[in-house]
Amino acid sequence: MLNTDQHTYTAAIPTIDLAAPTKVETATFALG
C-alpha cells in the first residue's frame, strides 16, 4: 500500500493513487 504519510516525493502523488479504495480483493494468476 502506498504510504502517503512518510513520502519524500519531489512531485505530487497522482490523485488516482490517493483515491484508491482501501477495501480491495486480491486475485493471483499464472499464465504459463
Add this chain to the structure above:
Amino acid sequence: MVRTRVGYTGGKKLNPTYYSLGDHTETLQIDYDPTVITYDELLAIFWSSHNPTRRTWSQQYKAAIFVHNERQQRQAERSKSAISEEKTGRFFNRKIHTEIIPASTFYLAENYHHKYLLQHSPQIWAEIREIYGKPSDWINSTAAARLNGYVGGYGTLSQLEEEIKALGLSAAGQKQLWKLVRRFGK
C-alpha cells in the same frame, strides 16, 4: 484495477529470486475493486489470455489460478468446467491443464520485473521515478499500473481522456503518453 504486482508463489523455497526460483511459479497478483470488476470477469480475461490445453512443462511457467478463499475456489472451478463444456468454445471436450491451487506466500519479483513496459518508456518512466521515492511505492501505485497498461496498448483513448489528469504526469509526459497510446488506434 487498483494495483498489479509480479512475483513468485506456490512453492516451498523461502525468499525465491528469479535466478533461484526453486519450486515456485511466476505469477501476476492483482488488487481490484469488486464493485468495479468482478472475480468472474477477471477469470474470463484469464481464460482468454492463455491456452489452457497446453501441457505444463515447468513449474516456473505453469498456468494456474491461485485462489485466496473458498468463494474464489468455487468460481474458479466453475469457470474451468465451463470452458471445456461450452460446445461452441475453442476448448470444448479438451483436457484443461491449468491448475487451481490455494494461494500461499507471494514473494515480490525483483524491481526490474515490475511495470516492465513502463520502465521501457523513458520519458514517462523518468517522471514516475521522480514522483515516487522508493520502488515499493511505484510497484504498489495505481497510476503506475494504469500507465503500464496504456503503454502496452491496453485501455482506450476515451478511458485515457477520462483519467489522464489523475495519473500524475506533467504536460510533456501527458503529450508523450497520448503519442504512445494513439499508436494502438483504439
